[in-house]
Structure formats: structure tokens, C-alpha cells
Amino acid sequence: MNYIQQDFSVQFSYKVFFTEFLFSLENRLFNDLLESVHEEGIMRKILFVIDENITIHFPKLGEQIDTYFKDNPYVKLVPEKVIVAGGEIAKNEERFLTTIIDAVNEHGIDRHSYIVGIGGGSVLDLTGYAAAISHRGIKLIRVATTVLSQDDSGVGVKNGVNYKGKKNFLGTFVPPFAVFNDYHFLTTLSDRDWVSGISEAIKVALIKDAAFFDWLEQHAEQLANRDKEATQYMIKRCAELHMDHIAGGDPFEFGSSRPLDFGHWSAHKLEQITDFKVLHGEAVAMGIALDTVYSNLVGSLSETETNRVITLLKTIGLPLSHEYMNLTSADDPIFAGLREFQEHLGGRLTIMLLKSIGTGYEVHELDAQLIMKASQILRNAQESPNQQKQPLSC
Amino acid sequence: MNYIQQDFSVQFSYKVFFTEFLFSLENRLFNDLLESVHEEGIMRKILFVIDENITIHFPKLGEQIDTYFKDNPYVKLVPEKVIVAGGEIAKNEERFLTTIIDAVNEHGIDRHSYIVGIGGGSVLDLTGYAAAISHRGIKLIRVATTVLSQDDSGVGVKNGVNYKGKKNFLGTFVPPFAVFNDYHFLTTLSDRDWVSGISEAIKVALIKDAAFFDWLEQHAEQLANRDKEATQYMIKRCAELHMDHIAGGDPFEFGSSRPLDFGHWSAHKLEQITDFKVLHGEAVAMGIALDTVYSNLVGSLSETETNRVITLLKTIGLPLSHEYMNLTSADDPIFAGLREFQEHLGGRLTIMLLKSIGTGYEVHELDAQLIMKASQILRNAQESPNQQKQPLSC
Numbered sequence: 090m091n092y093i094q095q096d097f098s099v100q101f102s103y104k105v106f107f108t109e110f111l112f113s114l115e116n117r118l119f120n121d122l123l124e125s126v127h128e129e130g131i132m133r134k135i136l137f138v139i140d141e142n143i144t145i146h147f148p149k150l151g152e153q154i155d156t157y158f159k160d161n162p163y164v165k166l167v168p169e170k171v172i173v174a175g176g177e178i179a180k181n182e183e184r185f186l187t188t189i190i191d192a193v194n195e196h197g198i199d200r201h202s203y204i205v206g207i208g209g210g211s212v213l214d215l216t217g218y219a220a221a222i223s224h225r226g227i228k229l230i231r232v233a234t235t236v237l238s239q240d241d242s243g244v245g246v247k248n249g250v251n252y253k254g255k256k257n258f259l260g261t262f263v264p265p266f267a268v269f270n271d272y273h274f275l276t277t278l279s280d281r282d283w284v285s286g287i288s289e290a291i292k293v294a295l296i297k298d299a300a301f302f303d304w305l306e307q308h309a310e311q312l313a314n315r316d317k318e319a320t321q322y323m324i325k326r327c328a329e330l331h332m333d334h335i336a337g338g339d340p341f342e343f344g345s346s347r348p349l350d351f352g353h354w355s356a357h358k359l360e361q362i363t364d365f366k367v368l369h370g371e372a373v374a375m376g377i378a379l380d381t382v383y384s385n386l387v388g389s390l391s392e393t394e395t396n397r398v399i400t401l402l403k404t405i406g407l408p409l410s411h412e413y414m415n416l417t418s419a420d421d422p423i424f425a426g427l428r429e430f431q432e433h434l435g436g437r438l439t440i441m442l443l444k445s446i447g448t449g450y451e452v453h454e455l456d457a458q459l460i461m462k463a464s465q466i467l468r469n470a471q472e473s474p475n476q477q478k479q480p481l482s483c
Numbered sequence: 484m485n486y487i488q489q490d491f492s493v494q495f496s497y498k499v500f501f502t503e504f505l506f507s508l509e510n511r512l513f514n515d516l517l518e519s520v521h522e523e524g525i526m527r528k529i530l531f532v533i534d535e536n537i538t539i540h541f542p543k544l545g546e547q548i549d550t551y552f553k554d555n556p557y558v559k560l561v562p563e564k565v566i567v568a569g570g571e572i573a574k575n576e577e578r579f580l581t582t583i584i585d586a587v588n589e590h591g592i593d594r595h596s597y598i599v600g601i602g603g604g605s606v607l608d609l610t611g612y613a614a615a616i617s618h619r620g621i622k623l624i625r626v627a628t629t630v631l632s633q634d635d636s637g638v639g640v641k642n643g644v645n646y647k648g649k650k651n652f653l654g655t656f657v658p659p660f661a662v663f664n665d666y667h668f669l670t671t672l673s674d675r676d677w678v679s680g681i682s683e684a685i686k687v688a689l690i691k692d693a694a695f696f697d698w699l700e701q702h703a704e705q706l707a708n709r710d711k712e713a714t715q716y717m718i719k720r721c722a723e724l725h726m727d728h729i730a731g732g733d734p735f736e737f738g739s740s741r742p743l744d745f746g747h748w749s750a751h752k753l754e755q756i757t758d759f760k761v762l763h764g765e766a767v768a769m770g771i772a773l774d775t776v777y778s779n780l781v782g783s784l785s786e787t788e789t790n791r792v793i794t795l796l797k798t799i800g801l802p803l804s805h806e807y808m809n810l811t812s813a814d815d816p817i818f819a820g821l822r823e824f825q826e827h828l829g830g831r832l833t834i835m836l837l838k839s840i841g842t843g844y845e846v847h848e849l850d851a852q853l854i855m856k857a858s859q860i861l862r863n864a865q866e867s868p869n870q871q872k873q874p875l876s877c
């Protein structure tokens with residue numbers, strides 16, 4: 090046969106920094122990072138894209154950035170900041186993508202310039218996508234400002250926007266140049282967004298790290314009460330587990346297996362059919378609860394461990410159920426989520442379930458009747474007070 | 484300092500096949516490729532995107548594809564073919580991108596399905612981009628139908644579309660799943676497109692392989708006359724040199740050096756200001772001529788070798804100059820190409836020049852006066868008959 094074989098590998102490397110007051114003049118982290126990659130005689134451009142809600146909660150931020158980068162020897166700041174709406178709308182409406190791309194064009198941002206996104210997971214997903222497709226990839230720096238983006242979405246290699254209401258229909262796999270998790274930004278987060286970001290920590294603990302799950306149980310109330318030390322530990326451990334998983338596995342997801350999507354098949358659909366009124370982390374909490382109880386119903390997870398998961402979710406203040414999660418027929422729209430999940434992933438349907446806390450296993454089909462049963466159990470559990478000692482179901 | 488370090492590498496691998504009559508039932512290449520990656524019990528979908536001019540020159544192609552994949556055990560063919568305009572318009576007008584993405588959505592094409600692009604470099608760049616951003620990357624199979632796409636653009640890792648008239652402003656680096664170079668498609672190519680595809684072979688010979696340049700000189704007339712054996716050798720050797728370069732160097736172009744862009748800084752600009760009436764390969768021929776004569780003027784390339792390059796270009800039937808390449812002032816629009824080239828690449832301006840045939844070297848600035856002088860020499864050379872023995876210039 091007449092052919093040429095091509096084989097090569099590409100190395101990727103980046104750091105996720107944990108800090109506070111990133112743009113105060115005393116904090117040299119950002120500057121030092123730029124210095125570490127500086128090439129004599131070359132000034133890179135740097136363009137900021139900021140979540141509108143961050144500009145509202147931190148009205149001095151623009152000024153601080155200007156001051157921080159004034160006379161910086163490594164980068165030339167584009168004075169105009171690109172402000173985009175915060176939340177899922179940033180990923181839903183094409184005009185925000187266009188705004189960033191037009192700014193790249195207008196300000197002559199090149200492949201060796203930086204685009205810095207500051208915001209929640211939505212703004213970071215949007216900014217990352219715009220950076221990834223402009224000039225075949227501009228260096229992206231993420232400044233994550235929500236619990237969810239600091240412990241999960243902001244530290245990984247994915248970006249994306251929605252298309253025709255479908256989550257992340259357009260996107261790429263591109264590692265960031267660097268990530269800054271600045272704890273101070275979290276202080277202005279609403280309680281609802283705060284709590285919602287904890288579900289990804291519970292998720293990763295459930296499939297990867299029983300000891301971290303124990304720790305989460307022991308600190309559940311502190312986490313719900315926004316205790317700083319506990320939250321900082323949780324974010325770092327969660328980020329670490331996510332990053333380990335990415336590096337150790339299949340970073341660009343060429344295979345069909347996606348353990349980090351535990352609990353997500355129903356979550357993505359729930360977000361969509363509620364028009365994103367249910368937050369990602371809330372939907373994930375319900376998805377975790379559903380697949381945990383289902384794991385119990387198929388006999389792989391013990392009743393005790395099932396109850397521990399439900400109790401932790403409730404203690405943190407995460408929801409277990411929702412009117413659209415009241416599944417009574419195989420025609421329920423949530424079930425379309427299974428097909429869409431497979432379509433997005435491709436290949437064989439692969440869903441992670443739990444064997445025990447800290448250990449998952451994969452199945453390739455789900456029993457609709459048992460899913461419905463699990464959803465009914467969760468409707469009851471949602472209403473009843475926390476009953477750690479009592480059996481949950483059936 | 485409080486941080487997590489992330490490091491990983493991603494392996495890429497694909498084959499470029501040289502064949503004829505890819506979709507005739509006797510040709511099992513495509514089928515065998517699908518078989519080689521088949522997983523028991525899983526049918527992948529396969530969607531075709533075809534260059535409109537191919538559908539005109541090969542009116543039975545659609546039927547042949549249907550017959551080829553009928554009852555195929557590995558893939559389920561999407562019967563509807565997506566037809567997009569051939570040529571640069573495919574990359575210029577957003578509606579073609581949208582058509583492909585909407586087909587992905589409508590037909591439920593997932594990350595483990597295949598998108599097959601059949602066409603010239605333009606349609607392949609467009610299709611590759613659509614595949615790269617849909618669901619964060621659908622497997623792309625390229626069937627290259629022009630000399631240029633078979634010997635250069637189709638075998639590499641880049642895709643892209645134009646934005647606001649800027650070449651490849653949007654795009655990504657994503658290796659294909661596989662490439663088929665079917666010689667039979669080339670038979671219907673216009674002479675102009677044929678000849679134009681040879682300039683990339685001259686380019687890669689000049690910077691990488693003096694022996695291949697000798698061979699090109701010896702076969703120049705056969706190549707211009709569309710001799711099959713000579714063309715097949717040229718395409719394969721050129722593809723090989725391109726692919727070696729990609730694998731051996733910096734596949735995703737993280738650095739500033741892009742040797743394969745020899746002759747391209749003025750070429751991209753010339754294409755744009757002539758509204759793509761000058762073909763990519765023609766513009767590259769003029770760009771090669773310009774940077775070759777410039778190499779001579781700065782004293783790095785001998786007069787003999789300079790003349791050999793000019794003579795080869797002329798013998799093949801490639802242009803040396805153009806009214807817009809009549810450079811007389813630093814305000815000439817072509818010079819803006821230098822800045823845009825740098826902007827697209829980023830970092831330090833890095834231009835390859837020639838030390839000798841087969842060996843390039845990099846410089847970081849060009850002398851506008853000498854560029855103008857080179858352009859005038861080429862205007863004269865364009866008009867004069869081939870004078871292999873006579874000194875070219877000044």
C-alpha cells in the first residue's frame with residue numbers, strides 16, 4: 090500500500106496559581122510569570138475580557154489592571170477592556186464571541202499575545218474559545234472568579250459556547266497558558282453560586298478519592314458557611330484531582346470514557362430545559378444524586394454509602410430534585426439527555442456509576458425504570474429532613 | 484509559591500494514502516481503514532462535504548459514494564451530501580461554515596463520527612475547521628483534489644476560514660484522521676490550478692532538499708505538461724517533506740519560526756488585495772521569486788542559484804510578477820503584508836531567506852529598498868524570455 094505515516098506528540102504545560110489580590114501592586118505573581126517567558130526586545134500585547142458582574146462587584150478593577158501593567162517591561166496593555174455578560178448568556182449569544190474576535194482584530198492581538206479572561210466558568214469558556222480559534226490560538230490566561238471555575242472548569246483544557254441551545258456544541262481542547270485562582274474574587278459571589286461550585290468537588294471525590302470525601306463530610310458545614318480555610322483546601326484538592334485526571338488519562342478525550350462527567354448526563358439536559366435557570370453545579374448535584382441512588386438500585390453501591398452522599402449534598406445546601414427531575418415516563422425530556430450525551434461524546438454510551446465512595450465503574454446502558462425509581466426516591470429525600478441514620482429507600 | 488504544575492503530552496498519528504479511483508468498489512482502501520479502527524457493535528456515522536466543482540466534474544460521485552458505503556458494516560452513511568462552493572469563497576463567506584455545522588447538528592454527527600471533505604485546499608480548510616470546532620472535534624478525513632492540497636495543504640495539521648477578508652483569521656491546529664490523495668481527481672483540474680500547485684513543491688525543495696530541486700529542474704517540462712508519473716513523484720516527495728517538517732519541528736507552531744512559510748509574507752497579502760483573483764500558488768511563486776532575488780541582493784544566495792530558481796518558475800509556467808508586485812514605495816500595500824504576517828504569527832518577525840538551494844536561514848527584518856529593487860528585477864525577468872546562462876540582474 091502506498092502511504093506516508095505521520096506520528097508526533099505535542100507537549101503541553103501550565104501552572105495553576107492560588108493567590109489573593111492578584112492585581113494589587115504588591116502581588117508580583119502575574120508579573121513574574123510574564124518575566125519568566127520574556128524574550129529580550131519583545132513586548133507582547135495583553136487584552137482583558139471581563140465578566141460584567143465582576144466589573145460591578147469590583148468597580149476599581151479596571152484601574153488596578155491599568156496601574157499594574159503601566160510601564161510593565163514585558164507586556165503592552167490594551168487599555169480598552171472587553172466586557173461581556175456574566176453567566177450562561179455569554180455562551181448562548183453569538184454577539185459576545187464576535188465582540189472578542191473583533192477586539193482581537195482591531196487591536197492586532199497575535200499568536201504570541203495574551204488574552205486574559207476574568208470571570209466565572211461561562212465567561213472563561215467563551216473567552217477560551219475565542220482565543221482558541223483566533224489566529225489558530227492565542228495564549229489564554231484564566232482568572233477564575235467562582236468556586237466552580239476555580240475548582241473545576243477553569244483548571245482544565247476545555248472551552249466552548251452553546252449553539253442552538255445545545256451546551257458546548259462549539260468548542261475545542263486547548264490548554265491555557267496559565268490560571269490564577271484569586272480567592273478574594275469569591276467573596277462577592279452569591280450564596281447560590283458558591284454552594285453550586287461545591288458539587289464538582291463532591292463529584293470528583295466520589296469517583297477518585299474516598300479520603301477527600303471523608304474530609305468533605307467533616308467540613309460540610311464550614312464549606313456551606315463559606316469558611317475561608319476550608320474552601321481554600323477544597324478548591325485546591327479538587328483542582329488537583331481534576332488536573333491529575335486530565336494529565337493521567339486522555340486529555341483531549343479521544344476515547345469514549347469521561348469519568349469527570351459523572352452525574353452530568355442528566356445535568357446538561359436539566360440546565361437546557363430550564364433555560365439555564367438551574368445552575369450547572371445545582372444540576373450536577375441532582376445528577377450525582379440520581380446516579381448514586383441508581384448505583385444503589387442496581388446493587389453496586391451500599392445503602393450506607395448512598396445515604397452518606399445524599400446527606401452530604403443536603404448539608405451543603407445542594408438540591409436533590411426538581412420538578413423536571415420527577416421522571417415518570419421514558420418520554421420525559423431528561424431521557425433525551427442520554428442520547429445527546431452520547432452524541433456529544435460520540436461512540437458507545439459510557440456512563441460512570443459508583444461501586445463505592447471513591448471508586449467508579451462504567452456501564453453502557455441504563456435501565457429507564459430504575460432511573461425513574463431513583464428520581465422518585467430523591468423527590469422524597471428532598472422533602473424529608475436529613476436522616477443520616479435511617480435507610481433511604483425501598 | 485502556591486501552585487499546581489500541569490504537564491502532559493498528546494500523541495497524534497495519521498496516514499496519507501496515495502491512490503486512484505477511491506470510491507470504485509474494487510478499491511478497498513477506505514473500507515480497510517474503517518475496518519482497522521472498528522469496535523465491535525458500533526456503527527459510526529459518516530458525513531460528506533463536497534466541493535461544488537467536484538460534483539460538476541464528477542457527476543456520478545454521489546452515487547459512487549452511496550454504492551461504496553451501502554451495507555458497509557463499519558459506518559452509516561448520511562445520504563445527504565453537503566455541497567459547498569469551491570475556491571476561496573468557501574473560506575470567505577460564513578454561510579458555508581454554518582451549513583456544515585447545521586448538518587452536524589441535524590444528522591447527529593458525534594465526536595466518533597467521520598466528516599469527509601472532498602475538494603481543493605479551500606474546501607478542505609473550511610471542512611477541517613467546521614469539524615474541529617463541532618463537539619470539540621469530529622474526526623476529519625480529507626480527500627484532496629488539487630495538486631496544491633495533495634502536496635501541501637491537505638497533508639498537514641492546519642485548517643481555517645477567513646474573517647473580514649483576513650486569510651485564516653479563524654482556525655485551529657488539528658491533525659486529520661486520515662488523508663486520501665486520489666490522482667484521478669486531478670485530471671479535471673484547470674491548467675492554471677495545476678501549475679499553481681507546483682509552487683509549494685519548489686518552496687519546500689528550496690528550503691529543505693537540494694536534490695529534490697534538481698529533480699524538479701530535470702522534470703520541469705513534464706510537470707508543466709501534466710505527466711502522470713512525474714506529478715505523482717512530485718506530490719509524494721513534497722507531501723513527505725512537509726510532513727517530516729511538521730513532525731520534526733513545532734507541529735502547532737508555538738514558536739515564531741515558520742520555514743514552510745518561505746515566500747508567503749507577500750503572497751498572502753497579494754491574494755487579499757487582488758480579491759483572491761491571484762491564486763495561492765501563483766502568489767507563492769511570486770513570493771518565492773521575491774525572497775530569492777532579495778536573498779541574492781543581500782549577498783546570501785549566489786547569482787547562479789538565483790537564476791536557477793527564476794528559470795524553474797518560468798519553465799513551469801508560474802508568474803514572477805504582477806502589477807501589485809511593482810513595489811516602488813514603502814507605502815505599497817504589499818508591505819502591510821509584513822506587519823500582518825507578524826501579527827498572525829505573533830512574536831518577532833521571522834522571515835526565511837536562502838543561503839543556497841536547499842538551505843534557508845532566518846532574518847528578523849527586511850530592507851524595504853532592497854525589496855523594491857528585487858521587485859523591479861522580477862518585472863524585467865517576467866518579460867524577458869528564459870535566459871538560463873545570462874546574469875539576471877544589476
Ligand SMILES: NC(=O)c1ccc[n+]([C@@H]2O[C@H](COP(=O)([O-])OP(=O)(O)OC[C@H]3O[C@@H](n4cnc5c(N)ncnc54)[C@H](O)[C@@H]3O)[C@@H](O)[C@H]2O)c1
Pocket residue numbers: 140141142143146174175176177180208209210211212214234235236237238241242243245246247248249274275276277278279282285286369370
Ligand atoms: N470548560 C469546562 O471544563 C467546564 C467544566 C464545568 C463547567 N463548565 C461551564 O462553566 C459554566 C458555569 O460556570 P460558573 O458556575 O462559574 O458560573 P457562571 O460563570 O455562569 O457565573 C455565575 C454567575 O456569577 C457571576 N459571577 C462570577 N464571578 C463572580 C464573583 N466573584 N462575584 C459575584 N458574581 C460573580 C457571573 O457573572 C454569573 O452571573 C457553565 O457554562 C458550565 O458548562 C465548563
Ligand SMILES: NC(=O)c1ccc[n+]([C@@H]2O[C@H](COP(=O)([O-])OP(=O)(O)OC[C@H]3O[C@@H](n4cnc5c(N)ncnc54)[C@H](O)[C@@H]3O)[C@@H](O)[C@H]2O)c1
Pocket residue numbers: 534535536537540568569570571574602603604605606608628629630631632635636637639640641642643668669670671672673676680763764
Ligand atoms: N491548511 C494549510 O496548511 C494550507 C496550506 C496551503 C494553502 N492552504 C489554502 O488552500 C487554499 C488553496 O487551495 P487550492 O490551491 O487547492 O485551491 P482551491 O481549493 O481554491 O481550488 C481551486 C479551484 O479548483 C476547483 N477544483 C478543486 N478540485 C478540482 C478538480 N479535481 N477538478 C476541477 N476543479 C477542481 C475548486 O472548486 C476551485 O474552484 C487557500 O485557501 C490556501 O490558503 C492551506
Ligand SMILES: [Zn+2]
Pocket residue numbers: 289353369373
Ligand atoms: Zn461540570
Ligand SMILES: [Zn+2]
Pocket residue numbers: 683747763767
Ligand atoms: Zn502555501
